[in-house]
Amino acid sequence: MEKNFCEVKLFQVKPSKLEEFEKLIAVVAEEQKQQKGCIDIKYMKRFYVFDDIKEQPRELTRIVKCVKYFSYWDFDNMENYSSATHWFFEKYSKEIFKLLIMPFDINCGYSIY
Numbered sequence: 001m002e003k004n005f006c007e008v009k010l011f012q013v014k015p016s017k018l019e020e021f022e023k024l025i026a027v028v029a030e031e032q033k034q035q036k037g038c039i040d041i042k043y044m045k046r047f048y049v050f051d052d053i054k055e056q057p058r059e060l061t062r063i064v065k066c067v068k069y070f071s072y073w074d075f076d077n078m079e080n081y082s083s084a085t086h087w088f089f090e091k092y093s094k095e096i097f098k099l100l101i102m103p104f105d106i107n108c109g110y111s112i113y
Contacts, residue, residue, distance in 0.1 A: 004039060005078045007085070007108040012066040017099040021069070024099070028092055032073060035087065037080025042072045066101045074111070081108070 013021045025043055032041040046068040048057035075081040097103060 002077060003110040003112070005075045005081045005108065006111050007071075007073045007075075007081065007106060009071045009073075009107075010105040011069040011071070011096070012101045012104075013069060013099055014066060014101055015063045018067055021096075021099045024092075024095065025069070025071075028088075028096075029071075031091075032084070032088070035080070035084035037076040038084065039074040039076060040072070041074070044070045044072075046070070078110075 011021070022045075029041050029043060032038060046060070048059055051058050073081070073084075075084065
């Protein structure tokens, strides 16, 4: 049985560009959902951190350097993922890179569960 092919991106957004990033990502995510083989796309803004695993997460109260966002993109296979990634880079990478302190980090592979 073939497993899903997944990707996690880390975006480190400039503090002055948060609103612009979130507006752009709302548009991007709708288009990502339409890519052939896409099972799901999710974006998360990092609001909390663990200081002590015995306690609840603590809400972040100030920005130091950047705000971190993560995306999770799930596909039925590597071929469809690859095509969608080429589309994403061609259409949105320049616009997104302008909002970041450094290029986004990409991690990808087959799901194991």
